[in-house]
Amino acid sequence: MAHPRHGRIVDVLCADGSMSVDVLAERLGVTPQTVRRDLRTLTRDGSVTRTRGIAMATACVGTTVASRRDTDALTSACRTEQHLCEIAAWQVPHGSTVLLGSGAVAEGIGAALARRGGVRVVTSSLKVAMSLSIAARDVEDTRADIEVIVAGGVVRPSDSALFGTHIRAFLTDYRADIAIVGVDGVGADGGMLIGDLDCAAVLRMIIEVAREVWLVADSARFSNVRGFTMVGQIGRMARVYTNAPLPASIAEICDGRAIEVSVAVPMSEEA
The missing domain is CATH 1.10.10.10 (Winged helix-like DNA-binding domain superfamily/Winged helix DNA-binding domain)
Incomplete structure (x- = not known):
């Protein structure tokens, strides 16, 4: 160095x-x-x-050797998740209002949307809002315009997520075209779970008020289900972006609800 x-x-x-x-x-x-x-x-x-x-x-x-293995696994998961976020973000129609919560998927979608522009983003995360604003400022193409609206609420210092009764009242005033969400796990019954009690109520509201909801979830979210707080059912989704075929029970739900499932081709390593 x-x-x-x-x-x-x-x-x-x-x-x-x-x-x-x-x-x-x-x-x-x-x-x-x-x-x-x-x-x-x-x-x-x-x-x-x-x-x-x-x-x-x-x-x-x-x-340590063990933590390095954990880091390698996390790096691989990060690459997969970012790849899925890129795919989903570039399929958002120009001029749409997109609703984002907090967490890795919201940040990944925000970063991708900032590079393409032409959308309005409403978010419950100061971290997402700031990264969007910085990225949009650095884009030289004037067509890559992006408007960022931040929901009001109580700020959690650890990750700059917003939550509380104020944010619920704020979100009821918006009918976003698309909400793009991530979860910690999806059970065999289609229940979507997260482990963050503070943000669970916000995510439920986001899923409720959006006209259309897209889920970004790598295959581990279906095979190694984590989280304990229900935020919704996968049957509410309009699209699912993942990197492997869905488990049979989830695929059956998606087929029955005519949910569009996009399975991404594995992304090659960067040169």
């Missing part, structure tokens, strides 16, 4: 797990172009993994 900033980048990524180029640039007080140059260097020496605008540290101080 020739430059002191390189060590700072690795420290930040080790602490946060992953971060977009634009958010990392804001954190360090440098331009996104500078961060991209630094990340290319760190990627070559194996300190950082990059995928679809997201950077993750792979060489944290004190990393």
